[in-house]
Amino acid sequence: METELRKVLLNKINHIVSDGDWDGIVATALLIIYARKNDIEPVIQYPHPRELKNSAFENVVSVEITPTKTKICNSVIFDHHEKVEGHGNVWVFDPNAPSVASLVSEFLDIEFDKNFMDAINAIDQGDWRKTELSQILFKAFQIDPASFPRMEITYRLANYEIDYVISWATERARLFNGIMKIAEKLKENKILLWSKPAIVYFTYQVGKDEGARRLALLDLEEEYDIAISLGIQDRDIFVTGTIATKKDIDLSPLFKELRKMGYNAGGRKNVGGFQAVKELKISKVLDDLKLVVKKVFSEKSFSAELRPEKNAQ
Structure with missing residues (x-):
């Protein structure tokens, strides 16, 4: 074979x-x-x-x-x-x-x-x-x-x-320290998307903050159940997203539901990405993410400990 x-x-x-x-x-x-x-x-x-x-x-x-x-x-x-x-x-x-x-x-x-x-x-x-x-x-x-x-x-x-x-x-x-400072700012702007499991997201500018994006995402994975980065360009147009976790949570159902909604999405159990096949505002993507998360993670099916967050929506 x-x-x-x-x-x-x-x-x-x-x-x-x-x-x-x-x-x-x-x-x-x-x-x-x-x-x-x-x-x-x-x-x-x-x-x-x-x-x-x-x-x-x-x-x-x-x-x-x-x-x-x-x-x-x-x-x-x-x-x-x-x-x-x-x-x-x-x-x-x-x-x-x-x-x-x-x-x-x-x-x-x-x-x-x-x-x-x-x-x-x-x-x-x-x-x-x-x-x-x-x-x-x-x-x-x-x-x-x-x-x-x-x-x-x-x-x-x-x-x-x-x-x-x-x-x-x-x-x-040797130039890395400047990227760490940008990553700290991205983390400061995180917003809670969902409470249980604790899911946070942040946005970053595509073409400018890609390096800092991954640093911020890795750090937030340590603190929360799931972390999401959302890349945007001019006029708040969504470009690409990454969903990641270091917990024992299977992210595959999220990617499956995103595909059903028309996104290109996929990855392995603990990390993956998604992109829109047509131009979408970031507000629409956030609405879709909330629907997907709500469908996949109900209060009955997930028993993670609630983590409070000041920016809860």
């Missing part, structure tokens, strides 16, 4: 479409290494989440670009979040993999620097403070995800220039 799947992979690996975070970047570098071993130099694409709702992919190798995010068919999809059957796609899927990069490494039998991979696993699991290297890599990315040189770093890693990447990331990470 695995041999047959690798044959299918080689037929499609000339075009790789990937999520553009550290996990996706390392996974893509590993796929490039595998492609080159078979005399193939693939085209790499890191679509922005805002582009996905109007995109369509066919006969590609995908890294965490799934049918819950965009139209994709007849492709090989690597993921550890959520598997959606159909559309002629073939999946390399393991919900227990600590990262999609580790999944690609194991499936293709490609060894990679252990310390680097451990750092990627820690970052993808939300434990970015785990090692010195995970802190450096996380900070280097979160300073400004929009300007992160994904292509250069991808090819550096594919060429095993790991020392260069670490040195570059160490220098870039």
